[in-house]
Amino acid sequence: MSPKTLYDKIWDAHLAHEAEDGTCLLYIDRHLVHEVTSPQAFEGLRMTNRPVRSPDKTIAVPDHNVPTTLDRAKGIDNEESRIQVEALDKNAKDFGIHYYPVSDIRQGIVHIVGPEQGWTLPGMTVVCGDSHTATHGAFGALAHGIGTSEVEHVLATQTLIQKKSKNMKVEITGKLRPGVTAKDITLSVIGATGTAGGTGYVIEYCGEAIRDLSMEGRMTVCNMAIEGGARAGLIAPDEKTFEYCLGRPHAPKGAQWEAALAWWKTLYSDDDADWDKVLVIKGEDIAPVVTWGTSPEDVLPITAAVPAAEDFTGGKVDAARRSLDYMGLTPGTPLSEVEIDTVFIGSCTNGRIEDLRAAAEILKGKKIKDGLRAMIVPGSGLVRAQAEDEGLADIFKAAGFEWRLAGCSMCLAMNPDQLSPGERCAATSNRNFEGRQGRGGRTHLMSPAMAAAAAITGHLTDVREMM
Amino acid sequence: MDKFDKLTGIAAPMPMINIDTDMIIPKQFLKTIKRSGLGVNLFDEMRYDDDGNEIPDFVLNQPAYREAEILVAGDNFGCGSSREHAPWAIKDFGIRCVIAPSYADIFYNNCFKNGILPIALPQEQVDVLMKEAEKGANARIDIDLEAQTVTTSDGDVFSFEVDAFKKHCLMEGLDDIGLTMEKAAAIDTFEARARAERPWV
Numbered sequence: 177m178s179p180k181t182l183y184d185k186i187w188d189a190h191l192a193h194e195a196e197d198g199t200c201l202l203y204i205d206r207h208l209v210h211e212v213t214s215p216q217a218f219e220g221l222r223m224t225n226r227p228v229r230s231p232d233k234t235i236a237v238p239d240h241n242v243p244t245t246l247d248r249a250k251g252i253d254n255e256e257s258r259i260q261v262e263a264l265d266k267n268a269k270d271f272g273i274h275y276y277p278v279s280d281i282r283q284g285i286v287h288i289v290g291p292e293q294g295w296t297l298p299g300m301t302v303v304c305g306d307s308h309t310a311t312h313g314a315f316g317a318l319a320h321g322i323g324t325s326e327v328e329h330v331l332a333t334q335t336l337i338q339k340k341s342k343n344m345k346v347e348i349t350g351k352l353r354p355g356v357t358a359k360d361i362t363l364s365v366i367g368a369t370g371t372a373g374g375t376g377y378v379i380e381y382c383g384e385a386i387r388d389l390s391m392e393g394r395m396t397v398c399n400m401a402i403e404g405g406a407r408a409g410l411i412a413p414d415e416k417t418f419e420y421c422l423g424r425p426h427a428p429k430g431a432q433w434e435a436a437l438a439w440w441k442t443l444y445s446d447d448d449a450d451w452d453k454v455l456v457i458k459g460e461d462i463a464p465v466v467t468w469g470t471s472p473e474d475v476l477p478i479t480a481a482v483p484a485a486e487d488f489t490g491g492k493v494d495a496a497r498r499s500l501d502y503m504g505l506t507p508g509t510p511l512s513e514v515e516i517d518t519v520f521i522g523s524c525t526n527g528r529i530e531d532l533r534a535a536a537e538i539l540k541g542k543k544i545k546d547g548l549r550a551m552i553v554p555g556s557g558l559v560r561a562q563a564e565d566e567g568l569a570d571i572f573k574a575a576g577f578e579w580r581l582a583g584c585s586m587c588l589a590m591n592p593d594q595l596s597p598g599e600r601c602a603a604t605s606n607r608n609f610e611g612r613q614g615r616g617g618r619t620h621l622m623s624p625a626m627a628a629a630a631a632i633t634g635h636l637t638d639v640r641e642m643m
Numbered sequence: 644m645d646k647f648d649k650l651t652g653i654a655a656p657m658p659m660i661n662i663d664t665d666m667i668i669p670k671q672f673l674k675t676i677k678r679s680g681l682g683v684n685l686f687d688e689m690r691y692d693d694d695g696n697e698i699p700d701f702v703l704n705q706p707a708y709r710e711a712e713i714l715v716a717g718d719n720f721g722c723g724s725s726r727e728h729a730p731w732a733i734k735d736f737g738i739r740c741v742i743a744p745s746y747a748d749i750f751y752n753n754c755f756k757n758g759i760l761p762i763a764l765p766q767e768q769v770d771v772l773m774k775e776a777e778k779g780a781n782a783r784i785d786i787d788l789e790a791q792t793v794t795t796s797d798g799d800v801f802s803f804e805v806d807a808f809k810k811h812c813l814m815e816g817l818d819d820i821g822l823t824m825e826k827a828a829a830i831d832t833f834e835a836r837a838r839a840e841r842p843w844v
Contacts, residue, residue, distance in 0.1 A: 333830060
């Protein structure tokens with residue numbers, strides 16, 4: 177048998193049909209649904225009188241529009257947001273799919289809820305009408321974002337029309353240095369490949385530094401595979417993966433667990449597998465990083481200075497000029513001197529318990545800079561409850577952070593959590609696009625520990641100085 | 644879905660790389676539960692000022708490009724979010740074809756589901772078409788999907804690649820859910836086998 181990559185193995189195990197022209201139908205094991213990209217898909221089913229083929233494999237949760245303020249039980253003020261969430265309530269009920277409504281403590285960001293509830297398991301195919309579905313690749317699941325037409329296609333057929341992607345290996349060798357996190361790995365990879373470097377590929381992340389990461393760190397890495405253009409990011413499952421899954425509400429139990437485990441242990445890339453592209457980065461070369469521009473590829477170590485447009489070539493010269501203008505930055509300014517107005521800790525990239533622990537470690541016994549706006553938005557109701565049990569919430573509140581309810585919040589600002597024009601934010605989310613966090617808002621992406629450090633000083637800060 | 648076979652139209656030049664889906668349709672317009680009506684908000688933050696007035700410099704606000712049916716843009720067009728609202732907004736504005744050196748994967752797929760043809764051409768050919776587009780209404784670009792060609796008003800012809808199945812669906816305006824449902828037997832067979840092999844799924 178010819179050697180295979182992990183991606184090849186999962187692909188082969190889910191190939192339901194292959195046409196003569198190579199067009200494939202890939203079977204989908206888990207379909208995650210949220211309120212923004214699904215209403216038109218359900219409407220399409222109604223218009224064509226089609227049922228959801230596998231409601232038991234379909235899981236919905238509202239996250240993008242939901243208020244994160246403590247008074248959210250009173251309902252959603254914005255009419256359009258409210259209608260969208262109500263539409264999901266109705267669609268979940270009408271079509272009989274699993275649902276975590278806003279009132280459920282298990283509600284949260286779809287990519288945090290899926291793994292937390294054991295819906296996401298190794299070797300599965302997972303899709304969602306959301307580009308950050310790549311998150312679930314941390315389990316060795318083939319997971320990617322789809323558009324609304326494809327959401328409708330999966331609802332109706334439990335399959336997706338696909339062409340196979342190419343295989344790319346990203347190896348992070350050796351150990352990370354102190355203060356360097358999963359977020360720094362994933363941003364540094366995008367900095368190295370560019371936002372289109374992964375286009376046409378599924379990336380498998382491997383190497384000692386990846387193996388050393390916890391499951392939550394691995395989710396952070398895979399989450400941003402899409403920002404590098406890849407269809408999906410994958411990490412081969414190992415004992416950490418199995419331990420994370422064991423006992424989750426929807427993970428297999430008893431004999432089924434044993435059977436699952438036996439298969440999961442075959443899910444790795446063969447030693448002599450063929451790779452279409454390989455990138456190797458030494459773990460020791462990765463520093464705590466921040467973004468300076470309006471593309472996730474605009475990554476630099478915190479010790480660097482704001483670049484000049486002329487430092488780049490091709491179309492990036494104009495793009496960098498536009499970014500610097502939008503961001504209000506002067507070339508040559510040390511990044512650590514860039515003052516911020518706001519700190520946002522949360523999102524599907526960094527809204528899990530370990531992210532909150534990392535922030536709390538820095539914030540313990542400290543206060544945020546006077547005048548700063550700072551909020552922590554846990555990724556799910558269960559993460560929030562755990563942070564309260566562990567005393568993290570008390571640390572955040574004592575430091576001056578707002579302690580919010582779960583949702584996507586200021587990552588994409590569809591709810592009232594938004595930046596004002598010119599407002600500069602240290603954010604643990606995944607996109608620094610123009611207007612992403614609010615029209616005219618300026619986003620610097622970084623790890624939770626770096627965001628916490630910036631909250632204390634009021635400017636972008638090298639977290640290693642606080643360790 | 645609307646069929647796409649041939650198109651002769653005005654092309655609007657947007658010589659920027661990494662035009663992301665947040666630029667194409669900002670998040671405040673994702674709250675709709677419909678597919679239609681988004682054209683007025685296409686490129687909203689570049690197109691209108693804080694008071695909602697048109698920014699005259701923006702290409703689609705210029706008289707020559709208000710009726711544009713083709714968009715010529717830089718590398719990695721449509722990167723970012725999976726929002727299909729991006730192609731919905733493009734289509735609703737009246738643009739049926741985008742030409743760029745490369746596209747983000749999800750956006751590219753989404754276009755075909757909505758009767759939009761995204762054409763990828765080498766940078767130097769896109770550069771020629773960008774110059775052509777800058778002539779405004781004086782230069783119309785011809786797109787022929789059957790022949791897989793782009794022809795400038797000066798008669799330069801560029802050939803492009805497109806997946807045979809996607810081309811077929813676009814030319815015939817086919818609903819791919821219907822096509823997949825014709826393969827229900829294959830899906831049933833696969834599902835039964837998968838259930839036996841991986842009952843925990």
